Amino acid sequence: MIELNNVSYTYPRTVQPALHRITLSLEKGRCVMVTGPSGAGKSTLCLAASGILHHEYGGKKEGSVVIDGKNVTDYSSLSNLAQNVGVVFDDPEAQMIFTTVEEEILSALEHRGLSAAVIEERLAGIMKITYLEELRDRSPHNLSGGQKQRVALAATLALGNDILILDEPTSELDEHATKRIADILKELKSQGKTILLIEHKFSQFREMVDTLIVLENGRITSGGLPDIVLKDDHVRGMVLPDFSVVKKNTGPAVRNDPAISVEHLTHRYGDVQALSGISLTIRKGEFIAIAGENGSGKTTLVKHFNRLLAPTSGDVIVNGKNTKQCSIAELACDVGLVFQNPDHMFFADTVREEIAYGVKNLNIENGDAIIDAVLHDAGLTESADLYPRWLSRGERQRLGIACVVAMQPSVIVLDEPTTGLDGYEALLVIDLLKKLQEKGHTIIIITHNRDIAEHCADRLITMENGKIISDTGGM
């Protein structure tokens, strides 16, 4: 269905090719999964395989892409290509154009030259297979990440194409939401769809993947039957990382005095009870993981630690200070918060300036030496003069952490620090956090990843419906 022959591609105004001599064949009814580190060229491969690259992008192109027996350059336009290929991009928000779920799917169906009766029938079928029936009239900004991703997939299915290309459809989703997407894709494959899937989470898709391809620096470094490809230790480490190699804290790092005490904390957003009666003591030097489904209150809880949210009732005491009596700026010296999407913070021209921003805000002395040390710890010394948004996702994630670490808060809170990273990149982040713990920082991570939560943290707190339902491993 899709053939890439010796495809090389270099983006305009760059020297390094994003794709280098890629040869890949996708047969009807098969599923090929492409994985690799961030910045390896996976999304570019997605654009190439769907023909978008040849139609919409400048730059240097070599080799040929054939879709359904026809060279992509022979298709007159993207709309023409869209008759054969459906693409789900990695940003679900950008793929919602209308304001209700049903409208989104219906509008995509209207452009296929079908009769009204067939459209209604297909609409019902697609809503069912993507479990969207109950969300029919909801608007996109009221949906969770997983729900948005299902709408984007449903609107693409509405096109009725046999070829589906998906670029990291589960990167921001929890385990439960990922499984839903995996179930839908399995069902589609059994209906005979051909699927090209860019993913990091191999284990959830294991059953349906026929061919596993590893892309590194724009080249295919390994490819074939998953079981054979995975015999290679390097690939295993990337696709199925083993977090049990991370050493648990053995030293005397944990002290008895509390870094944060939460007492009977309740928070309401309007009518919604987001947190109900949370009591919790976090000791200095602990490494804590907070797990739980989307919407269980994890992010709401940690936003109280630096007073981005104020308690509806109850108290939060940070390093002996009640947060009610402190400003956010004062608390920034005690608690650093790294948000899920690092792109929400970058605005400076270079990596170094980006890190310097927080240091200057807090008037920290000896700033330059601290910035150098942080750059080194985060493995970003060589990128210090680059524009932050040019970095790969893994590097940007570490830069986000570096920006907060440089402010030298005693407590560092990270929301999903390994989202969108491959095994090695995730381990780099975990290593960085472990080093910080050894230096005496208290580390709190929110994570969907059970392996990381269990193997890397000393203590695991699980939340559900605004309550702590389990708290294990603390001393």
Next chain:
Amino acid sequence: MAEILQYVHKDAFLHRLHPYTKIAFILVVSLIGITATNLVFLTLVVLALLAVAAYSRLLAESLQQLKLILVMSIIFILITVITMPNGDILGYFIPQGVPVIGGLIPITSGGLEIGLVLTLRFMILIFAFQLFLVSTQPRDLVNAMEKAGLPIDYILMFIIALRFIPTLQIEGVRIHEAQLARGFNPGTGFVGKIRSVAPIAIPLVSNALLRSNVLGLTIDMRGYRTGKKTHVRERVLVSRDYAVLGILAIAGCGFVALVLAQLV
């Protein structure tokens, strides 16, 4: 979070009207709002719009705009009082007792009245457009505009501009929080707000540009621009629409009569 100008799914009076009927409604109401100068009459029009909102179960959505309207009205009244003194002097911004500058900037009944008229006019325009947007599904709007012969690219541009208001709002809040966590103290007042622009605006614009790339590709890959289209669940003008159009026509004629009689 209050959602600005977003479609709200309901089954009520305005929702059931054809988009054309609602467009006629906006045109007539705007025309009345812009031409009339009588304070009492304009107030009645505002009340009528609120009554329509209440009947369509959209009163809460309309009242969300009051804060914006209040800020605007203060600005209007200040400007007109300062720049268009006219009629009786009701008082002074600076009391007459103050030496040298005492008695400057008189507050006049004329200036006050013009400020109030402007406020009421904007109220009418804001309420009318908002009622239209919250009660019309973008799909129906697209269909109506297509029928009216507008090119599809312009229609999509309009729809997307509206659709992404809440997305940018939410993203702005997230960016603001991320910067606060980095010790950013925007300070208060005007200077503080100006200084807070770069760390918020740069990530917001950069992310939006990235997003617009994906959005553009999505539009193409879903075939929205192919031009061929099967119309399903199309809205047709029904008796309810004709009744409303009739009332609008009568109201329009009545208004013209009032204008000619120099009553408004």
